[in-house]
Amino acid sequence: MRWAQRSLYYQFTYLLIGGAALLVAPQLTLRLLFATGDYGDLFPRVAGVLLMAIGTFILQFVRKDNHQMYPTLLFIRSGLCVSLIWFYWRSGDPLFLSLLAFGAFGLVTLSAGLIVDRRVAR
Numbered sequence: 314m315r316w317a318q319r320s321l322y323y324q325f326t327y328l329l330i331g332g333a334a335l336l337v338a339p340q341l342t343l344r345l346l347f348a349t350g351d352y353g354d355l356f357p358r359v360a361g362v363l364l365m366a367i368g369t370f371i372l373q374f375v376r377k378d379n380h381q382m383y384p385t386l387l388f389i390r391s392g393l394c395v396s397l398i399w400f401y402w403r404s405g406d407p408l409f410l411s412l413l414a415f416g417a418f419g420l421v422t423l424s425a426g427l428i429v430d431r432r433v434a435r
Contacts, residue, residue, distance in 0.1 A: 335361030
């Protein structure tokens with residue numbers, strides 16, 4: 314198994330677990346993520362469903378060994394990290410720093426995995 318593929322295990326796991334947590338217990342999950350804003354009850358559940366959908370796609374990329382999509386995932390993750398920084402700058406809510414930590418760690422591990430896989434392929 315390649316390193317980039319292994320790095321995606323972390324990503325689909327936290328997306329599926331985090332999405333389920335937001336769907337089932339949104340207020341508790343937001344408190345655990347250090348949220349200070351009021352996000353209501355419905356929007357976090359919608360976000361949870363979306364996270365679970367994205368996690369399922371990533372799980373399928375891993376399961377089907379669809380490594381052609383990995384650079385696209387890297388591009389999307391970069392955009393998400395930039396967006397989370399902007400959201401934090403606009404709101405000051407530590408929730409976005411928590412989410413950034415998860416996303417940035419996944420970005421770094423996927424980048425490192427792609428680099429190692431390219432060097433091994435030579």
